[in-house]
Amino acid sequence: MRAGLAFLVAGYVLSQFYRAFLAVLSPVLGAEIGATAGDLALSSGIWFLVFAVMQMPVGGALDRIGPRLTASVLLAFGGGGGALVFALAQGPGAVHLAMALIGVGCSPVLMASYYIFARVYSPAVFGTLAGAIIGAGSLGNIAGAAPLAWLVELAGWRETLFGLAAVTILVALALWIFVRDPERVVAPETGHGSILDLLRIPGLWAILLLMAVAYAPAAAIRGLWAGPYLASVFGSDALAIGRATLVMALAMVAGNFAYGPLDRIFRTRKWVVFWGNALGAACLGVLAFWPASGFWSATALLAALGLFGSSYPAIMAHGRSFFPPHLVGRGVTFLNMFGIGGAGILQFASGRFHRAMAEGATTAEAPFAALFAFFLVPLLIGLVLYLFSRDSVS
Template sequence: MRAGLVFLVAAYVLSQFYRAFLAVLAPVLDAEIGATPADLALSSGIWFLVFALMQMPVGAALDRIGPRRTVAVLLAAGGAGGALVFALAEGPWAIHLAMALIGVGCSPVLMASYYIFARVYPPAVFGTLAGATIGAGSLGNILGAAPLAALVEAVGWRPTLVGLAVVTLAVALALAVFVPDPERAETPEAGTGSVLDLLRIPGLWAILLLMAVAYAPAAAIRGLWAGPYIADVFAADATIIGRVTLVMALAMVAGNFAYGPLDRLLGTRKWVVFWGNALAAACLAALALRPDPGLWPAAALLAGLGLFGSSFPAIMAHARAFFPPHLVGRGVTLVNMFGIGGAGILQFASGQVHHAAADGAATAGAPFAALFLFFLVPLLAGLGLYLFSRDA
């Protein structure tokens, strides 16, 4: 069990890396193959939407055949294959295809871990284990910042992607060997054993709606827009971009570890999630009101967004309290689908928002002010609806 979880965390490191590395590669991809920030926003959005669409089949596979084969096969075929397609890209369309394949490969990784936690460990520690997994896996966020920038500068982006394909395949093979399949839960006669049973649970809906908008701001800004923002507004080079995105990535790691045990320490899941996301909204509001406060004040606000916006494990733990044992796989993937799908939709639209705001903009910061506001408004709406959720 321990060896399998170690390799699942390693796979999640790769998943976090792949969803965040475009911000650092943006300048070189624009220069060499003509992939503009709008193109990369589309590519990133494709990753999120494909990832989200895979959640329902992944959930069924986890419940029916277990995590071992589900995660090993998809990571090998989609993750390693997509990285290789990326390495051979000659235009934006190839980046779109590569990110779609990588989205398929990454789609079961975190949910396989959560499935094992929910089926093997006591429910009271689910939030702590979920947060620790994301926190440790967020090393991928860190590797996708300054270390990636240094590696690309040293060897080039194509050899870097080939190396990533090899590493991804090796991790997939290790998962096939070491990940255990927990004993299957029996489906009760009264239930149909489908996701429709979950959608009939009233207490779940407000949680799903918040998840749809809470993950997107930190993920999208760290994964794509932080690089162009720092470059355009503050005339920063790749080294400075790497440092700022590294600061934000470290804050996201800290946030995931911090959120994990807070429900047990404070005796509530709902209010931990609510006030954490309210502070994330405050950081977004500050950036929207003044997008050019200076390089390091801006970096501090991005770090605050990363810290307080890393509520994914806490929201997942809140939702997990409503899942019956035979629907754990479908349950965690349903919540994940809302989180990743919401991020994908907002990521798609963010490119158009930035493009429209950039036309005739008076300052370099104006398009990004519009972008921060674009992520802020849905988050505030989600928080308002989440007030109607039931604590668990």
């Protein structure tokens, strides 16, 4: 099981990389295949939405056939195949297709890990384990910043994508060999259960609604908008963008590890999630009001947003505490569908919103101030609705 989990972490490293690498590739893709910031916003949004749509079939597959087959097959054909399509891309359309395939490939990896955690380990340590695997997997987020910029400059972006395709297929093969499926659980009388059973859980809707908006700001800004923002407002080149996004990525790693044990320290899941996201909202507010305060102050605010916005494992642990054993697969993927789907929808909308704000803007920072406010408003609404959720104590 340990070897299997180690390679699931490796798969999640790839998932984090693929969701964040477009920010660094944006200059070279614009120059070589004519992909604009709006095109890449669409590509990134496609990744998130395809990933989200896949969560329900992935959840059913985890409950029925187990994590080994689910994760290895989808990662090989979706992730490896998508990276090959990206490497051969001649225009934005091919990038859209590649990101859709990669979304399919990445969709089961984290949930396969969570399924194993929920079935094998105590519920009290689920949040810590969930945060640890995201923190470790966030090495992909780091690799998609300055190291990717250096590798692309050294070898070229197409060669880099061919290499990534090979690595993805090798990790999928290792999942096939080393992952072990936990013993199946069948619910008495109701078979495998259904989504309707999840929706009957009191207080879950408030958790789902915050999940839909809490992950989006840090994910979208780190994965896409940090590069255009720093380039347009401060004139940053690819290496400076790589350094700034690396700082934000490191803060997100730290945030994932930090959130994990807090529910056991403070004996509450709800208020750890609430106040962490409230601080993230404060960072967005400062960026919205003072977007041109300086490169390093902007970098510090982006890092703080990444730190406080990494509440995903804590929200997942809050929701997981209400799931019965026979609905663990569907439950964690249902939560993940809201998190990734919300990020995808806001990612789609952010491209159009930014274009609309850029038309007639008198300063370079004005469209980005509006963009930060665009992510802030739904987060504030989600926090208000989250107050109606039921707490659970670790």
